[in-house]
Amino acid sequence: MTKKHLLIVWVFFYNYAYTQQRNFVIPDSLSTKDYEYFSSNILYEEKDSIKEMLYAQAWLAKAKREKNYGQKAQSYKALIYTSDKKLQLIYADSMLIAAKKTADFTLIGSGYITKGVIQYDRKEHMKALDSYLMADEYISKTNNQYQIHKVKYGIAQIKYYLGFYHEAIALFKECLGYFKEENNRAYLNTLHSLGLSYNRIGKYKLCSQMNQLGLNEGLRLKNLEMQSYFIHSEGVNQYFKHNYPDAIKKLTKALPALKENKDFTNETTAYFYIGKSYWALKLQEKAVPYLKKIDEAFQKQKYIRPDLREAYELLIDYYREQNNKELELYYFSTLSKVDQQLLKDYKYLSGKIYKEYDSKKILQTQINNEHYWTVVVSIIITIMLIIIVFLVHRHYKSKRLFEELMNRKPDTAQSLVLNNTSKELDINPELITAVLKNIEKFERNKKYLEKDMTLARIASLLNTNTKYASKIIARYRKKGTVEYITYLKIDHIIELLKNENKYRNYTNKALGDEAGFGSTQNFTRAFKNQTGLSPTYFISKLRSQRNS
Incomplete structure (x- = not known):
């Protein structure tokens, strides 16, 4: 069967079988192909491609026949990228079911990442975050750095959307260096996201630097897909810098590409800041049509x-x-x-x-x-x-x-006992014992109060390397290294406030300095995350108890 005839047959089946997936018929010419053939012929870029959907269905049929769950999961992923959006979440769940039967952490993590991307696209942001966190649980057990950073990027996007800009920036920075060497498009996406995050915290100069770097890097890498997005970002940034004519010019320039990409979210944002710029210029009649576009987006897309x-x-x-x-x-x-x-x-x-x-x-x-x-x-x-x-x-x-x-009872330096988990950590038991003693000494001497307590610094104090330090802390303190240090700092401040009146007169800045935090904002955020209360509220309640 020639390719021409194959496509004619497929057009018929596509129209008929789209709503009847179970009755899908695979042409004989594809039934004998191997998995490598299907994998290499699906580009994961041409959505709604008739030919690629045919390959994906043939791939799935072969995997089902042979009860190959790994290939079954991969074929469902191919279907996600070649099918209508209404089916994508269904295929994502099917991909996860198949992946979990393989016990392959990388494949399971990839399934959760894929589901998170779909949920984010559907504006189900909290569900997307849950999926990314599940992906992280599996991917963190592997050495697949690409997937590890892909999860970080996804979580950073959610944090940006929810308004946790500083946390998003920290994650985007971690991704930037890796993607620069591994994936050009992901690298440009990260530059763009960093620029947006800097804008939201008022660092407009840094935002402009990211946008200009993104434009330059796009030209160097011969990848111009993101050019309009950097122009769009800079247009928004110019609005906040009160350069309203330039904001209008840049956002108007970016609009055609956004419309072509059917990116209604950034298109709507462009209309909003064009309207706001005209409003700031006292040109209300010009501003109103653009501002009305926000209502159109809400009525049509609930955006x-x-x-x-x-x-x-x-x-x-x-x-x-x-x-x-x-x-x-x-x-x-x-x-x-x-x-x-x-x-x-x-x-x-x-x-x-x-x-x-x-x-x-x-x-x-x-x-x-x-x-x-x-x-x-x-x-x-x-x-x-x-x-x-x-x-x-x-x-x-x-x-x-x-x-x-x-x-609650104060957390004192807990005794750390070596058990049979040394085999799980793949570390010499004698070395673990030595590090545990150093951890007790580290906590007893309150070394965690030092500023700029990095993983490298902790490892040095524990007399080991960073890899072993993070593994042992995670196993015996049940926390990541940063979370562990932050927990000790906040726990120290809580006990000071409860037991010594003078600290209740300290400002948040002074308390943050006392605990070794780099900034007041980091201290107050860490205190709120750990206790559910702001330090100001906690101190006020302590004072009211004393006066009652």
């Missing part, structure tokens, strides 16, 4: 982010000034739906959702129609109830966490 929410506030203000009560009410009502969506997707921001827009301004709106007032009052009551419920929940949760923290 919204906390920063894009401001478009509704500007439109409400604009139509109030125009005395157009109908459109003012429309955008106000839609804003309520937007807030509900954000409350669902951004639970960590639930206390800040309504901060951007002053509800008192809404109360001052003079709407004569009784129906309008009913809608407005209902929305305000709903918002107030949500805020009250959140605040009450937070109060009781903080109170419970404080009581648990006060009632």
